[in-house]
Amino acid sequence: MRLRLVPAETAFDFFKRWKLWLGISMVLILLAFGSFALRGLNYGIDFRGGTTIRTESAQPVDVAGYRDALGALGLGDVTISEVFDPTFGPDQNVAMIRIQAQEGEEAVTADMIAQVEQELRAVAPDIRFVSVESVGPKVSGELIQTAVLAVLLAIGAVLVYIWLRFEWQFALGAVAALVHDVILTIGLFSELQIKFDLAIIAALLTIVGYSLNDTVVVFDRVRENLRKYKKRPLSEILNLSINETLSRTVMTSVTTLLALVSLYVLGGDVIRGFVFAMIWGVIVGTYSSIFVASSILLYLGVKRDWTKPDKSAGNQFSNVDA
């Protein structure tokens, strides 16, 4: 008795409406851009500079009281939000306080933090500062730069790798799919205004990895089938390959999602945003490897006029075995 999420034989026609799928993706991408342009991202202090203080106390969080206490200090933009989480005990009342980078300060101001802590103690005597993080404007600027560079480098490196192992059309399809995933993820973060910090960059790169993982498995099968069925049209081969790997795609997505969802629910609020990005990434990554990467491959076509019929899909690197 086996649990089967996908029947042994499937023959879905994934490309009957490939223009529609690409169209939907285009619309989603435009929406993501629109949201990014209109709402921007809710940058954390890693990218914007400033201070976040996480407080914990046995008595309930008095957001208004905190705000009044800090208002007198004239710190500019101060955001205070209470954090709720199922993993908290009954005497854990947590708030996050975010203070913008102070005007004209290149470095972190210790006095300001000390003052804030003192003011808050006056409101809630048992308050504890479980984490205090400050990033100066100089560093936050650099962090943005390296983050963007890291994502671009990862995409570039992967493009080169797939291009070496497959035909260039595959590389383009795979990279289009992962750029699609990255854009949609950023769009979602912008739309929901989830805090965007360094950890999210890690999540983005993981999505890049996951999306590729998925795409490459499909493409590998496409390459194999292209050699096997030399006369069949490309759309049929793509369809066949996706159907053949569908069971694996679903299995892996489900195990990964099982793990991520348990982390999302039980892993605490500190990494929730990060895990959320990854869950979303697994979903769009799975979608895009089928509907974006393959559709683009179909659109671009693949050279199939091989002079050496036995082993020439790709180039001299494509037969390297592990």
Added chain:
Amino acid sequence: MLHIDLWKRVLIWLTCAVGLWLALPNAFYPRVETHNDAEAAIAKGQTGPELSAAAATWPDWLPSGLVNLGLDLRGGAHLLAEVQVGDVYEARMEAMWPGLRDALRPERAAIGTIRKQPSAPDEIRIRIGNPDGMARALEVVRGLARPIQTLTGVGSTDIEVRPEGDQIVVTLSEAEKLASDDRTVRQALEIVRRRIDEVGTREPTIQRQGADRILIQVPGIGSASELKDIIGTTAQLTFNPVVARGSDPDAQPGVGEKIVPALDEEGLYYTLESAPVVTGEELVDAQPSFDQNGRPAVNFRFNTTGARKFGDYTAENIGAPFAIVLDDEVISAPVIQSHIPGGSGIITGNFTIEESTNLAVLLRAGALPAGLDFLEERTIGPELGQDSIDAGKVATMVAFAAVLVFMFLSYGLFGIFANIALVLNIVLIFGLLSLIGATLTLPGIAGIVLTVGMAVDANVLVFERIREELKTARGPSRAIELGYEKALSAIFDANITTFITAVILFAMGSGPVRGFAITLGLGILTSVFTAIFVTRLMIVMWFERRRPKTIEV
């Protein structure tokens, strides 16, 4: 057919055994940690029955490498400091003036009077009375330049001298500035390390980052500001001749002089000669003590050159006041009563016992060569860290159980093989993390959980392939063999692309992100290893024993 050489089997099981062996200490984290701390203390020369007992909690023949817990899990402070390398230029120029003056003095017949002019902090301007003697003056000053011994600075000298009207302008050369910056950062790094060691906490990370930054991470410390107090104080001690005292902070000091406030008396300002007689660099020891009135003080001792300079100066200036300056504040300005040979002395001031102890520590560790700007500071409380560990543990367990059950339901016996491989996989990750002394962070735990999800992918690829091959019905052993063979290229490509992103993440990332990249990267390596070697070996061994006519995957 299905065949794996004996030596390969031995190698595969041996690898797993070594991984298990290396990961073992992590199962007894607190015990091993106590043991390691005690060992470290004993290595430092401390002894005692408690230490020996603590060291004996974990046998010596077992491995004692642990996965380092990152600050976000253990709690602690993180600081990113920028060394103000420019500070040093000023001190260098200041120290150069007496030498220049002495070199030019004998030439007064040719060049006329010599006067130091006000100037930017990183240069010296000297006006000479007779501009016709400029050529000679430049020659003399240039004669003081010393060659630089660096790779990039071959052939250049440490100072640049140029005429400007009737003035000689001396600046540090670009090559010397570079060399100086490097020295300054190294020295700052060393001093930060010594100061933190004095406080004695566990495994601090003190690293140079980029050209002029220092990254400091100290686990277990209560707050970043505490850490800043320890390392941030410059503790630049100098002994300067006093020119005058007054109450006007804005009084115009003469050239080569500066106004410095008194530490203990509000509104009192000293005019001092800028060039110090002796500096704290020449101290060899400083200890907290008490003066003759029983007030806290600091005893100090100079090295030979310092002692000679101090001795000479006190011999020549009996009756004159003499300022002890710490970080641009006059601690005290005693009048020299007699010649002080031997190079030891006492600093008194309005100290508390704690202050005098701290001052002694700071002086002993040496002065920071330049100021530090703190660009980033993070404090994570130990409770938050513990909460994160607990949450991470529970989440990992649940994720693990869910995946195990799911794999069993989907693939039956083969699923169990994959599950054993998955468990081994996690063990191997911990073994590798302990071996390389990597740091486990909160995102790192997420990386492990993600690995749990993705690690089965290679197995899934193989199993699905075996299922397919079974349809063409060429017998189970052939199906298994082909399944592995054909899935290999997909496993290889899919994992290499993910590995590339992990490497980039590691290279570009910092802190927690790096921790994530490490576990993700190691997880890929171990999952490929377990999928294509360990599960395969298990399946082959099972197959040899049972010889089934049909299999169900």
